[in-house]
Amino acid sequence: MQYNFNEKIDRRNNHSAKWSEMDRNFISNDLWPMWIADMDLKTAPEVTKAIERKASEGIFGYVYRPDGYYRSAKEWCKDRFSWDIDVENLIHTPGVVPGISLMIRLFTKPGDKVMIQTPVYYPFSNVVKKNGRKLVTSSLLRDKDGHYTMDFEDFEKKAKDPEVKFFILCNPHNPVGRSWKREELAKIGKICLENNVRIISDEIWRDLVMPGHTHTPMASISKEIEDITITCFSAAKTFNLAGLQAAFLHFPRLEEREVLDTELGILDIKRNNPYAIVAAEAAFTQCHSWVDQLVEHINGNMDYLVEYVSKNLPRVRVQKPEATYLVWLDFKDYGLGKEKLSKLMQEKGKIALDDGFWFGVEGEGFERINVACPRQMLEEGMRRISKAVESL
Ligand SMILES: Cc1ncc(COP(=O)(O)O)c(C=O)c1O
Structure with missing residues (x-):
């Protein structure tokens, strides 16, 4: 069975921390949510069916x-x-x-x-x-x-x-x-x-x-x-x-x-x-094949991101990850302090990313982006990052 990982997702009414609790860490809830490590992808249909069966009891x-x-x-x-x-x-x-x-x-x-x-x-x-x-x-x-x-x-x-x-x-x-x-x-x-x-x-x-x-x-x-x-x-x-x-x-x-x-x-x-x-x-x-296809989708998103960065954001450094669905973007070449980089992404890019310094002092000058989403959502995220950087 072929699964679709590009279905459009809107979690604004889903009690989602990622979508609706941004204002705890960021300037508002109107940002494009590419932070927190959960996926803007539905779980495997086999899992949903098992939960539905349980709910029906x-x-x-x-x-x-x-x-x-x-x-x-x-x-x-x-x-x-x-x-x-x-x-x-x-x-x-x-x-x-x-x-x-x-x-x-x-x-x-x-x-x-x-x-x-x-x-x-x-x-x-x-x-x-x-x-x-x-x-x-x-x-x-x-x-x-x-x-x-x-x-x-x-x-x-x-x-x-x-x-x-x-x-x-x-x-x-x-x-x-x-x-x-x-x-x-x-x-x-x-x-x-x-x-x-x-x-x-x-x-x-x-x-x-x-x-x-x-x-x-x-x-x-x-x-x-x-x-x-x-x-x-x-x-x-x-x-x-x-x-x-x-x-x-x-x-x-x-x-x-x-x-x-x-x-x-x-x-x-x-x-x-x-x-x-x-x-x-x-x-x-029941879900070996679903996971294999999920990894393929994430891998495709990572390839897309790496190519996008090399074409459009030459001052940003990135290495394709070997695992996870998180990509570690290095903005150090812009010489911004940690607060300035964070503000730039939020105010000019209107995007929520995990600020690198949250992960330790070694992370200053980095942002972490979550690519476990439909391709379309990632494309929008990358456009926003470009917009932020172009505003400098
Ligand atoms: C390395 C790592 N461990 C644990 C967690 C969270 O696990 P849990 O929600 O089961 O506490 C995360 C979530 O991003 C993680 O990245």
Whole structure:
């Protein structure tokens, strides 16, 4: 079956945070919404059907998660990433970020240090700091073409600090779009093993890897690395289901499970909503072809954007991402301060983008654009960026 990813979408009456809560971060709600990482694309029809079937039952009381739910997640990991996991190791959380926050609260003490690689998805630094832990950053290295790599030397130096207890890995990486290679993961994993640093591997973007690249789960590198790694994943990004609020933690340390179960019980967040269960199960069992076609669509949008930039915005630097649906645009050549660049996009371009500095100081002078949308919406976004830049 051929799916259509170019259907015109208008989410103004959809209670969409992306479309109708822009004024929390930007000058108004009238901007062209190309920020926040959710898609202006409908989920797979198979997922919608599963939700409609559930809705037609008309009863939405307390639910349990059937074996098939966990089995579907396991099979997806095996089929798509050759990662053979044990369903016993899967734990539900209401989202990846709540899962990361929970791990930090349970398995570190106030004042302990947690390392991240910046620029990176900004809730990482928030969950560390707001939980009273100390943030350690290791900047990614960027070459003259805009390709990012890990700074192993710097990372190792910082990992040697015995107060560094956890490292939050973004695999693949938002916003720089790297799909980390097995060798890179093995090297960083070895440093963590040698220095008793545990890893939280956020793999929410794992399905959206562009042709020519492959996703490697951190925990699949070796048994030793699996033991120190908690992997977070969900159907949220891939199937546009973030609003259903369900995610998995792959947590292999059975001896610590009791601590986790007790905490989930105290917070009473052990259950999820009935829609999340049927949606994820349908996604993971019936939607391989839909995801393949989605990746093709995103890849096409990325190609379009890169070509558009090279023809129309020669002072903007961009590298086609290896993964995610987010593109990291470098406006540093214009020499604008971070506030000026942000204002330029909003006031002159009438477009909402994620400002680069939200992701760390390394992001100053960058903007992140979301290309998970119909082509037409991206074309309009690029016209607006051009208009902003031409006004200078
Ligand atoms: C790297 C990363 N992790 C987690 C999330 C959000 O996950 P959740 O909504 O399940 O908390 C995002 C959303 O953009 C993300 O980019």
